[in-house]
Amino acid sequence: MDVKCVLQFAAKTRCVALILQAVLNAVIPDHDADAFRPPRTAVPLYLDPVVDWLFSGLSRWDAEHFLFIAERGYLYEHNFAFFPLLPIVLRGLAETLLWPLSSWLSVRGRLLVAVAFGNTALFLLSVVSLYALSRIVLQDRRLAFLSSLLYCITPANVFMIAGYSESLFAALTFGGLYLLEKGFTFRACLALSIATAARSNGLVNVGFLLYLPSLYALSQIRVYRTTTKAYAKVFRYVLVILQLLFTSLLGTAFITLPFAAFQYYGYRTFCTPSLSLEHITPALLSLAERKGYRVPDQNGTPPLWCMRPMPMLYSHIQDIYWDVGFLRYFELRQMPNFILALPMASLGIMAAYAYAHANPELCLRLGLWEMSENKGLDKPTPGFFNPRVFVYVVHSSALLLFGTLCMHVQVRINYGKE
Numbered sequence: 168m169d170v171k172c173v174l175q176f177a178a179k180t181r182c183v184a185l186i187l188q189a190v191l192n193a194v195i196p197d198h199d200a201d202a203f204r205p206p207r208t209a210v211p212l213y214l215d216p217v218v219d220w221l222f223s224g225l226s227r228w229d230a231e232h233f234l235f236i237a238e239r240g241y242l243y244e245h246n247f248a249f250f251p252l253l254p255i256v257l258r259g260l261a262e263t264l265l266w267p268l269s270s271w272l273s274v275r276g277r278l279l280v281a282v283a284f285g286n287t288a289l290f291l292l293s294v295v296s297l298y299a300l301s302r303i304v305l306q307d308r309r310l311a312f313l314s315s316l317l318y319c320i321t322p323a324n325v326f327m328i329a330g331y332s333e334s335l336f337a338a339l340t341f342g343g344l345y346l347l348e349k350g351f352t353f354r355a356c357l358a359l360s361i362a363t364a365a366r367s368n369g370l371v372n373v374g375f376l377l378y379l380p381s382l383y384a385l386s387q388i389r390v391y392r393t394t395t396k397a398y399a400k401v402f403r404y405v406l407v408i409l410q411l412l413f414t415s416l417l418g419t420a421f422i423t424l425p426f427a428a429f430q431y432y433g434y435r436t437f438c439t440p441s442l443s444l445e446h447i448t449p450a451l452l453s454l455a456e457r458k459g460y461r462v463p464d465q466n467g468t469p470p471l472w473c474m475r476p477m478p479m480l481y482s483h484i485q486d487i488y489w490d491v492g493f494l495r496y497f498e499l500r501q502m503p504n505f506i507l508a509l510p511m512a513s514l515g516i517m518a519a520y521a522y523a524h525a526n527p528e529l530c531l532r533l534g535l536w537e538m539s540e541n542k543g544l545d546k547p548t549p550g551f552f553n554p555r556v557f558v559y560v561v562h563s564s565a566l567l568l569f570g571t572l573c574m575h576v577q578v579r580i581n582y583g584k585e
Contacts, residue, residue, distance in 0.1 A: 169308065170295060173315045177294040180319045181287045184328045185222075192224030203231045203245075206450040207275065214271040222279040230282070230330030233257065238274050242451060244461035244470070245488040247433045247480050250425075252365040253332040257281045282330040289334040290327050294319060296341035303348045304556055306549040322511075336365040340372060347379050348555075356418045364425035367481060371562065376418040378558045384411045385535055426481075433480035438473035440465045493573050515567040518551075522560045525552045534558065 226234055229249065236246055237254035261277035268277060294315055301311030326333045343358030356376065363369030384407050391403040436442075440463035444452060447462060455462050461470060472483040485491040496504075523530050534557030548554070 169312050173294055173298050177291050177319045188224035189221050202228055205235050208450050209273045212271055212273050215273050215276040218276045218279050222283045225282050225329045233330050234278050237278050245484050248484045250365055253335050260285050286334045289338050293338035293341055300341050300345040332365045336362055356421045360421045363422055373419050373422050377415050380414050430479055434478055436463050438469050491574055519560055519564045
């Protein structure tokens with residue numbers, strides 16, 4: 168019953184969000200920002216103006232990158248800041264379910280429709296996954312229900328409905344963590360690995376893979392300590408440790424593989440290019456020349472980052488194009504953005520403080536075991552102060568700290584939903 172109510176509420180919020188973006192996009196003039204705006208070279212078809220009026224609000228800012236990649240692939244160097252899973256999903260929808268509309272809608276038009284309905288479906292899936300995960304972690308049906316409803320109306324929802332990868336990433340991450348909490352490690356690794364193909368911060372999910380199986384291993388050791396005969400204990404302990412090491416190493420490799428593969432693809436694209444400028448559409452090449460965007464050129468000089476001992480394109484892009492780095496955003500002119508992010512940051516800080524204040528000993532022991540044998544992790548206190556919540560509080564706090572010190576502070580609003 169709760170799942171049905173959550174789904175109904177989430178669906179209503181998606182409808183309201185889609186209507187609001189269409190109305191506000193028509194009423195409020197667009198901000199003339201120096202953002203990525205690739206030229207549209209395709210001839211518009213019959214329904215393109217209608218779709219553009221209805222859903223063009225979903226294509227602003229970073230969404231333009233995802234739509235461009237879905238339509239034309241990775242051309243500009245800074246496109247590689249955006250991971251390929253969402254463009255693949257959008258193009259797949261445009262070429263399959265929406266293919267019958269190809270006579271009336273251009274590729275971009277079908278991609279906009281795919282954003283509207285695809286992200287809506289993914290958001291609904293993420294809500295269900297979050298509710299299921301919350302039921303396990305919080306051990307409180309009412310709080311899990313309330314958390315899922317609040318998730319539907321968080322300010323970060325603007326990113327969940329637009330052409331961003333947040334809904335896709337959330338659905339995969341919540342689903343993967345649910346599977347991990349249930350003990351389905353392989354399936355969890357698969358979901359979390361796919362999540363890394365959607366967003367780079369999927370790498371952070373490795374922490375859950377290392378931590379949650381460790382809890383299970385310690386639980387097994389406690390059981391063997393009281394039920395297994397002395398001569399068999401050592402064998403059981405070694406078996407548990409080996410299983411934990413195998414799971415951790417294999418799972419970590421599995422989750423990081425999409426990131427590594429994408430970086431290798433970027434390296435091959437720009438450091439050993441097979442594309443020449445003659446094969447690039449003139450309008451797109453002109454944009455690159457005006458804006459200073461790098462494009463692959465087999466007759467040109469490879470970029471300097473290719474010569475580094477570890478030539479990682481993603482780090483180069485964040486450094487050069489987005490000026491991401493330690494304390495780089497701490498400037499007086501950015502004070503309004505710090506104020507904008509303050510409410511979300513304050514909530515994160517207060518939540519971490521409240522949890523640490525309620526569970527000081529648990530936090531000192533990293534939540535791995537209880538002092539009392541009768542108060543183990545198998546019988547947690549329901550609610551937010553449940554020992555199971557520890558790793559999620561650490562995850563949230565780490566993202567908050569890293570986002571504050573090393574990233575554009577507005578991104579903290581986006582991290583708040585995670």
